[in-house]
Structures are given as C-alpha cells and as structure tokens.
Amino acid sequence: GENVEQHPSTLSVQEGDSAVIKCTYSDSASNYFPWYKQELGKGPQLIIDIRSNVGEKKDQRIAVTLNKTAKHFSLHITETQPEDSAVYFCAASRGSYIPTFGRGTSLIVHP
C-alpha cells in the first residue's frame, strides 16, 4: 500500500520567515495530494490540494509543489504569522483508495 513520509516533525520559525514541509510517497499511481491544517482542539481542515497533472499551486501565502518523478511534494508558507502555528498533515491517494496521511508537522511561529 501507499506510504507517506513527512518531515520535519517539528518546525520552529520566526514571524515573517518562510516555512517548508516536505512529504514523499511510495505509490507512483497516486494522483491527489491534499494538505490539512489542524489547530489546537479542532479537526484537520483542508488548506490546499494539488493533482498530479499540475506541478505547482498557490493560494495567497501558501503554495504546494509536486515532483512526480521524485515522488515528493512540499508545502510552502511565506511571511509566516503566529496564527499559522498548527499541525500540518500531507496526504496522498489514488482511485478508490483511502488517503494515506503523513504523521504531521508541528509548526511553531514565534512572534
């Protein structure tokens, strides 16, 4: 089955810096890669996703890049703010298969 590795497990940055979280996947047939943000006391919420026919997608301060050859995708957050502090999960899926989630990255943005 699919295996998703996510790094780093913890990321600490200063407000205004950029943050990058990386994920690798094992199943070359995976074609959908969502990112979720989980704030304290809440469930994960979709923040951005990318499909395998696209190499990059941006939404204001966040962007996701996908390298199908290397089987990795990354979340980029620019101009980080304290409210970006949360746990971020990547996932990969294909066809009718259940999404496989990474183990999460705890992002801490220091004011």
Add this chain to the structure above:
Amino acid sequence: DSGVTQTPKHLITATGQRVTLRCSPRSGDLSVYWYQQSLDQGLQFLIQYYNGEERAKGNILERFSAQQFPDLHSELNLSSLELGDSALYFCASSVTGGSDSPLHFGNGTRLTVT
C-alpha cells in the same frame, strides 16, 4: 466551520464499558470516514461508509463497529474499552468518497478511558 458535527465533544468512561460516537456529515456528502488520533500519533484510518454501505476498512479493532444510517449520519461503537482506546476520534465526510474528493473533518470526540 466544516459542516461536520460530532457528538459528544468529550466522553469519560471506565474500562470495560461501551460508548457510541455520533457524526452528522456535511450536507450533500455521501461518504463518512472515521479516524483515530492518539497522543503524538497521526491519523489512523478506521472505516469508511458510502451511502449506507461499508466501503473500506482500516485498522479497526474487532471491539469497534460502525454504521451509516439512511439519513447518512454515522455512529462508531466502541466496546470492552481499554485504557489504550483513549484518543481523539474524528469523523470526516466527502461528496463522493473518491480519492480526489477532499475530506471535511469534524472537531472530534475526545474519549478518556479510566
């Protein structure tokens, strides 16, 4: 607000007991998923339903069972509870249940087994 409602928010019970967690999916979503999140653990997939039928099963213990009703709400039943069952249980829903259909998560039920 994701539109997914989970009740109760907190549940404290003793070992050996049975509890039922409830989930109402987002309006229009036909598929429901259940996940378990333990301390410092990721999201462990338990089971998926689509329009009342079981579609996929993950690492769900035999002591756990679930169902999706005709009105599409779902219940997760946990029995013979053990201390290790203490965790956050999330329900998520999606429109089609397909791989490229984003999941919408509720805010979870925190289960504490004492």
